[in-house]
Amino acid sequence: MTTKVAAEIAAVPFSASVVDRFEDDFLHRRPVVLTGAAHGLPALSLWAGDALAGIFPDETFPCYESPSGPISTHTDLRGGVLETAMTIAAFTARAAAPGPWRAQLRVRLSDPLVRDRLEPGLRYPAGLFASPANPDVTAVWLASPGSRTPVHRDGGDGLLGQIAGHKRAHLFPPESDPAVLEQIAAIRSFPGPYEAYAASCAAPPPCLAATLSPGDVLYIPSGWFHDIDSLDVSASLVLRN
Numbered sequence: 031m032t033t034k035v036a037a038e039i040a041a042v043p044f045s046a047s048v049v050d051r052f053e054d055d056f057l058h059r060r061p062v063v064l065t066g067a068a069h070g071l072p073a074l075s076l077w078a079g080d081a082l083a084g085i086f087p088d089e090t091f092p093c094y095e096s097p098s099g100p101i102s103t104h105t106d107l108r109g110g111v112l113e114t115a116m117t118i119a120a121f122t123a124r125a126a127a128p129g130p131w132r133a134q135l136r137v138r139l140s141d142p143l144v145r146d147r148l149e150p151g152l153r154y155p156a157g158l159f160a161s162p163a164n165p166d167v168t169a170v171w172l173a174s175p176g177s178r179t180p181v182h183r184d185g186g187d188g189l190l191g192q193i194a195g196h197k198r199a200h201l202f203p204p205e206s207d208p209a210v211l212e213q214i215a216a217i218r219s220f221p222g223p224y225e226a227y228a229a230s231c232a233a234p235p236p237c238l239a240a241t242l243s244p245g246d247v248l249y250i251p252s253g254w255f256h257d258i259d260s261l262d263v264s265a266s267l268v269l270r271n
Contacts, residue, residue: 036239061201063240067247073151073267074191083119090115095133100180125174125263135172139165167270173260180218181257188250188270192242195264200224201238204253210235223259
């Protein structure tokens with residue numbers, strides 16, 4: 031029988047023993063939440079609070095706004111998304127202000143200025159992956175409450191590290207079944223969070239979920255679809271190898 035409640039992703043405290051077992055227990059196999067990971071991934075603590083705004087006090091970055099639907103930089107969902115530019119401090123203040131505002135701001139490591147200032151904190155925990163983070167596909171995302179990154183999948187394994195605030199992630203295993211892929215496409219364009227889609231669907235696809243708090247790192251294996259909701263004003267680090 032299909033359940034509309036997603037099973038929670040296993041959470042384990044970050045430790046040297048978990049890193050040692052990571053390849054055998056998780057790598058390319060299943061997602062996991064590593065809690066208390068800031069001492070292994072320094073960015074999660076170095077960039078908390080007002081630190082990012084202090085590092086980039088005047089620089090502006092791409093800001094993506096959507097009045098109602100999901101926020102995506104992919105061309106198939108860009109129709110309802112307005113792209114502007116804002117400083118980190120201005121974005122954070124606007125996101126914390128009363129009233130609905132769905133927006134995300136992206137700070138990309140492919141920008142040489144950004145990379146020069148942030149790269150010292152951008153290493154995977156030693157031994158977790160064989161290769162370091164790829165700065166060309168690494169970014170910090172700031173998000174307002176209620177904003178959503180629609181379901182998609184990336185090339186390579188990834189880490190979603192929570193710097194500030196909270197996010198709710200829904201993950202779907204790699205699929206080739208056309209019926210399931212059709213459902214995932216419907217989730218991608220759905221205007222609300224995944225829970226609302228599941229409630230409206232007779233048989234939602236198999237799904238795992240996790241709520242991320244500051245210091246948590248979600249491992250997303252290559253090929254897994256993921257849909258991310260920001261529950262409050264949040265900042266996250268997306269690392270891929």
